[in-house]
Amino acid sequence: xxxxxxxxxxxxxxxxxxxxxxxxxxxxxxxxxxxxxxxxxxxxxxxxxxxxxxxxxxxxxxxxxxxxxxxxxxxxxxxxxxxxxxxxxxxxxxxxxxxxxxxxxxxxxxxxxxxxxxxxxxxxxxxxxxxxxxxxxxxxxxxxxxxxxxxxxxxxxxxxxxxxxxxxxxxxxxxxxxxxxxxxxxxxxxxxxxxxxxxxxxxxxxxxxxxxxxxxxxxxxxxxxxxxxxxxxxxxxxxxxxxxxxxxxxxxxxxxxxxxxxxxxxxxxxxxxxxxxxxxxxxxxxxxxxxxxxxxxxxxxxxxxxxxxxxxxxxxxxxxxxxxxxx
Amino acid sequence: xxxxxxxxxxxxxxxxxxxxxxxxxxxxxxxxxxxxxxxxxxxxxxxxxxxxxxxxxxxxxxxxxxxxxxxxxxxxxxxxxxxxxxxxxxxxxxxxxxxxxxxxxxxxxxxxxxxxxxxxxxxxxxxxxxxxxxxxxxxxxxxxxxxxxxxxxxxxxxxxxxxxxxxxxxxxxxxxxxxxxxxxxxxxxxxxxxxxxxxxxxxxxxxxxxxxxxxxxxxxxxxxxxxxxxxxxxxxxxxxxxxxxxxxxxxxxxxxxxxxxxxxxxxxxxxxxxxxxxxxxxxxxxxxxxxxxxxxxxxxxxxxxxxxxxxxx
Numbered sequence: 216x217x218x219x220x221x222x223x224x225x226x227x228x229x230x231x232x233x234x235x236x237x238x239x240x241x242x243x244x245x246x247x248x249x250x251x252x253x254x255x256x257x258x259x260x261x262x263x264x265x266x267x268x269x270x271x272x273x274x275x276x277x278x279x280x281x282x283x284x285x286x287x288x289x290x291x292x293x294x295x296x297x298x299x300x301x302x303x304x305x306x307x308x309x310x311x312x313x314x315x316x317x318x319x320x321x322x323x324x325x326x327x328x329x330x331x332x333x334x335x336x337x338x339x340x341x342x343x344x345x346x347x348x349x350x351x352x353x354x355x356x357x358x359x360x361x362x363x364x365x366x367x368x369x370x371x372x373x374x375x376x377x378x379x380x381x382x383x384x385x386x387x388x389x390x391x392x393x394x395x396x397x398x399x400x401x402x403x404x405x406x407x408x409x410x411x412x413x414x415x416x417x418x419x420x421x422x423x424x425x426x427x428x429x430x431x432x433x434x435x436x437x438x439x440x441x442x443x444x445x446x447x448x449x450x451x452x453x454x455x456x457x458x459x460x461x462x463x464x465x466x467x468x469x470x471x472x473x474x475x476x477x478x479x480x481x482x483x484x485x486x487x488x489x490x491x492x493x494x495x496x497x498x499x500x501x502x503x504x505x506x507x508x509x510x511x512x513x514x515x516x517x518x519x520x521x522x523x524x525x526x527x528x529x530x531x532x533x534x535x536x537x538x539x540x541x542x
Numbered sequence: 543x544x545x546x547x548x549x550x551x552x553x554x555x556x557x558x559x560x561x562x563x564x565x566x567x568x569x570x571x572x573x574x575x576x577x578x579x580x581x582x583x584x585x586x587x588x589x590x591x592x593x594x595x596x597x598x599x600x601x602x603x604x605x606x607x608x609x610x611x612x613x614x615x616x617x618x619x620x621x622x623x624x625x626x627x628x629x630x631x632x633x634x635x636x637x638x639x640x641x642x643x644x645x646x647x648x649x650x651x652x653x654x655x656x657x658x659x660x661x662x663x664x665x666x667x668x669x670x671x672x673x674x675x676x677x678x679x680x681x682x683x684x685x686x687x688x689x690x691x692x693x694x695x696x697x698x699x700x701x702x703x704x705x706x707x708x709x710x711x712x713x714x715x716x717x718x719x720x721x722x723x724x725x726x727x728x729x730x731x732x733x734x735x736x737x738x739x740x741x742x743x744x745x746x747x748x749x750x751x752x753x754x755x756x757x758x759x760x761x762x763x764x765x766x767x768x769x770x771x772x773x774x775x776x777x778x779x780x781x782x783x784x785x786x787x788x789x790x791x792x793x794x795x796x797x798x799x800x801x802x803x804x805x806x807x808x809x810x811x812x813x814x815x816x817x818x819x820x821x822x823x824x825x826x827x828x829x830x831x832x833x834x835x836x837x838x839x840x841x842x843x844x845x846x847x848x849x850x851x852x853x854x855x
Contacts, residue, residue: 273758306761313759318752321771322851323778332770333760368850384760 219246226284237495241448252425254439262448263428307337310385314397316378320369327365337388352383375406447503454529464531554835565827574818620821629825640806642713651730659741681735690728690801725802740783744776785841
């Protein structure tokens with residue numbers, strides 16, 4: 216396989232709160248290839264957002280601290296860059312979209328001003344050239360009548376429209392990587408699918424690699440080629456989407472798949488995974504999922520399973536894998 | 543916009559009316575007999591009674607107030623009982639110096655207060671932050687007369703840098719500046735505290751918001767993030783506070799002008815009240831009330847300029 220565009224290697228992020236240090240992200244590794252979409256899946260609090268913010272180096276420090284690992288973008292370790300070099304990448308080579316379109320734009324500036332600000336910083340555009348480019352971007356994200364909307368304030372737009380503006384803003388400087396942190400979670404279902412369509416379409420046109428963070432497996436199935444499943448700060452399964460959906464190997468992934476509502480399942484009750492995430496300050500020697508796992512035995516309680524390849528390109532962190540006929 | 547302003551002015555009329563009535567009632571309650579003042583210390587009781595009747599002071603308060611409003615509507619503020627000049631002419635002479643004092647106090651204290659509050663927020667928990675907060679508590683809780691006296695003692699007597707009596711001339715002359723320095727410093731000092739505190743908490747609140755993270759994700763420098771996306775938004779509540787504080791500042795001006803013998807509205811008001819010169823006292827109350835209403839109107843307009851979400855409502 217070609218050299219990955221973005222490669223996260225053994226990333227460990229700690230939070231220091233009230234004198235206690237807890238691990239929010241532990242030994243997370245994955246690669247994002249050029250032009251691909253990588254899904255990062257997991258429930259709330261599993262470390263997805265912390266991972267994405269550490270790539271951008273936007274975690275407030277203190278309390279957060281990247282304790283170990285590398286984040287390589289085109290071969291350069293972002294964690295070693297100076298703040299000044301990092302700023303050039305933010306909004307430049309890496310664009311980011313956030314979960315909350317309602318609050319992610321500044322209410323006191325027009326949408327146009329906010330896009331132009333990003334253009335000014337990275338492309339040095341100003342005046343009419345910047346404005347024209349901003350209108351072009353708004354057209355690209357299919358905001359209706361962009362030459363009028365550009366002078367609207369965020370509160371004059373709907374949630375979906377604001378998310379389009381956010382995407383325009385993130386794409387303003389032709390980034391190589393777009394990090395989308397739950398871009399559709401706050402939107403209603405029809406708008407969700409419009410935004411996902413838009414992102415897919417834009418990816419085809421611009422070739423931007425997308426790192427899509429979500430808790431929605433449906434979204435992953437629709438948009439991603441590769442998927443990373445996270446649980447309690449660690450990667451527990453990763454591989455190509457088709458393999459993981461056809462043959463999930465980690466009991467947690469299997470549980471997640473079973474919990475997806477299906478059109479053909481009739482009126483049966485939705486399956487769920489009993490229990491909840493262990494608190495991050497709890498020191499668990501074994502598998503972090505063991506307390507909720509139907510297959511767990513003594514070894515799972517005592518020893519932490521590492522990621523290992525079960526079929527080519529498909530890695531699982533579970534002592535029990537490969538699990539036969541799990542899907 | 544113009545509609546909003548007219549609306550606000552219309553709403554101000556009952557407020558002005560209420561202030562005038564309260565002021566009128568308070569002046570009535572104050573000790574001293576205007577008729578006696580008018581007649582002079584040697585007048586016989588008969589003369590005083592006659593003057594009282596001429597001035598309408600034997601009528602019920604409400605009738606007197608009605609007559610006052612009637613004359614006011616015709617632009618007649620009455621005559622000072624002491625100087626016998628028209629109240630309007632006395633007020634016009636005093637308004638200029640008070641406006642100058644306001645400008646001289648605010649022009650440095652607002653920017654410094656905002657800058658100190660912002661820096662305290664950015665360096666939250668640092669020694670600078672704690673020092674600023676301690677100073678602002680002192681600024682809020684020390685009475686204005688005390689600050690005046692300390693400044694006089696320090697910069698007027700011990701190190702005689704600034705004069706502390708009267709006005710040296712218009713603000714743009716060197717003497718005017720030298721004379722206004724101490725009163726403007728005293729008033730400004732009580733102003734900085736609340737502005738700095740409000741700015742600090744407002745900036746801290748805004749810097750936690752999602753759009754600030756977006757600004758960082760755009761690759762802006764921390765300075766741009768704080769000024770353009772933090773402070774700019776944080777100013778909205780600060781402007782409201784400044785408007786309210788200017789009201790207190792007008793009150794503070796009464797004390798400050800008296801202490802520094804500065805010939806403004808505040809000193810005029812104190813003199814008028816102490817000598818039971820009630821037409822003049824009433825006139826100063828009118829001017830201060832109008833000042834307060836105008837300041838609030840300016841704040842409302844600024845507010846709409848700062849927060850685009852307000853305009854559309």
